[in-house]
């Protein structure tokens with residue numbers, strides 16, 4: 051959790067697409083998402099919360115692997131709340147395992163494991179909540195549990211993230227407060 055100066059940050063470029071909050075553009079391989087023109091092509095009315103079950107760098111490499119067929123719009127690092135953006139919000143990331151929900155949502159990964167609550171740091175919650183609040187403001191998404199859901203709540207989901215240690219009450223309060 052405390053590895054200093056991760057080298058993957060050195061190659062990042064600032065993402066010009068998102069004005070707030072600041073994120074770093076680390077494009078996923080184009081084989082791992084669907085180019086679209088949201089919200090014109092599909093309305094965006096959901097935020098889907100995930101835990102990676104991988105380290106940030108390992109999940110990043112998965113998003114960059116054209117064989118992986120998976121991506122998320124954003125990923126938040128555990129130690130300091132650093133945010134990488136992998137897919138533009140106008141495009142459809144492949145994170146929910148459900149095409150309809152993918153078309154409607156912004157997917158946010160969080161670096162951690164379901165059974166390792168120490169990864170759910172204050173920095174991670176605050177940074178993620180700031181991002182979710184901004185996404186909700188951009189698309190007029192209500193900041194509630196109907197519209198901010200876990201991967202485990204996606205219909206047909208076989209995934210259990212973000213799991214029992216994810217503090218929804220705390221998160222929703224932070225989102226309501228803008229992070």
Ligand SMILES: [Zn+2]
Nearest residue numbers: 100201209211
């Ligand atoms: Zn997930």
